[in-house]
Amino acid sequence: MMNIGVPGLILIVILALIIFGPAKLPQLGSAIGQTLKEFKKSTKEEPQNKKLVQIEKDTVNEK
Numbered sequence: 001m002m003n004i005g006v007p008g009l010i011l012i013v014i015l016a017l018i019i020f021g022p023a024k025l026p027q028l029g030s031a032i033g034q035t036l037k038e039f040k041k042s043t044k045e046e047p048q049n050k051k052l053v054q055i056e057k058d059t060v061n062e063k
């Protein structure tokens with residue numbers, strides 16, 4: 001896994017301030033947070049979807 005560290009994070013924040021400006025940072029942070037939330041949600045739903053598909057296959061095979 002990547003180890004960014006504190007100096008790397010400070011550099012990223014400074015670059016983000018320069019590129020996007022202080023007015024856009026809250027919107028950018030919100031968008032990134034929303035994206036991560038959806039990604040985590042979809043990864044949690046995937047095993048459940050596989051279980052449902054298997055149950056449907058088993059039900060069809062029993063008939």
